[in-house]
Amino acid sequence: MDGRRSTRQRILDAATDLFGRRGVEAVSLDVIAAEVGVAKQTLLYWFPSKDDLVQTVLTEAAAELAVVIDAAVRAAPDSPLERIEAVVRAVFRPAVRRPALLGLVREVGRLAPAQAERLHGALAPLVDRAVAYLAAEMDAGRVRRGDPRLVAGLCYATVTGIATEPEALRSVGWQADVAGLRRLRSELLAFLRAALAPAVT
Amino acid sequence: MDGRRSTRQRILDAATDLFGRRGVEAVSLDVIAAEVGVAKQTLLYWFPSKDDLVQTVLTEAAAELAVVIDAAVRAAPDSPLERIEAVVRAVFRPAVRRPALLGLVREVGRLAPAQAERLHGALAPLVDRAVAYLAAEMDAGRVRRGDPRLVAGLCYATVTGIATEPEALRSVGWQADVAGLRRLRSELLAFLRAALAPAVT
DNA sequence: ACATCTCTCTACCATATGGTAGAGAGATGG
């Protein structure tokens, strides 16, 4: 509890980063301890087991993500496209874009059902709100009609697909520098705008 | 080399499935051997090392995927929307949709650069062709204008995002049964059609 | 000064991992 970030927090940060980049099962406690610069047993003092550490990392990441997105949506005007833009811009912010946070969603699929359940619990309110909002906007004719739940899922899949498969973009010659990120963000916005725009009748 | 599928092929099948579902690092040789029903050393007879097995699994999966998609594109009429539909239908075929094949793309990000390079090599011709095709269709005004490479990347991200994050869809109440898959496929088609449709001027 | 509490450490352990060495079963060919 000295001037530096607390040991616990440094462990969490390192674990979040490593789990997100390499995968939960691929990262050992020794590696995390070495990264933080403490003994492995210091980890086990703060977190009773690796499972517990994983659980904490995922839960806090989900909570952080929820806060960021929620704030972005609330600050945006009540227009579907504006809101999408706000969320995309929020997700592209460096603090969120760091490999860990979005990369962790890739790990969810491998968790035991009970753990995955808890994680979804953290994001469920956001999802429900997004779906209800999409449904209302579809009714109002401001968003292309469709199954609001699946449309929300597809938007999510697109964004997380980018997060978890940046190689796909690199393989088409894209580079993850500042200019590249700006171009990707604007292309993603155009993509989602078009995908959601109401059909011309 | 008896009546059953050869041991080598059974090992490859099991490894593909396990790697795709649980991740390369999370699956041990013992687990694969148990799944196939042979001794671990039989694996090491057919594949000198785990690394070699991983390499083979990924390379063959990429090749299989390339063949399936290539055939679908060639069989489809020369229209952007028809081609997209053909690819989506191909990817949704059970043989491809099995957790392993598409799930493996999730592993690529964790490979050493040299390995990832080889994999992208297997898919590069497909990607290049898709990008060139998109660019031509954009020029012809049949596809919404944009950076063809990034648009291709976004389509890919959407599809792989679905493959690697089915939880996202389940968390909005979607179920992976036959009817659910049909609905998802048609929603995905509408989504991509809209995202790619030329802007109304 | 003493006791207590918080935090990090060294020393160790049982198990699982990827991998090696080499034997044995069964077919094939001279």
Place this chain on the structure above:
DNA sequence: CCATCTCTCTACCATATGGTAGAGAGATGT
């Protein structure tokens, strides 16, 4: 019948893993 080749096995090994036991350092309260 023997030699060879293919394939799978049992028996080991060095290392790495998650986890336990317990000691010591430093602050804090009495």
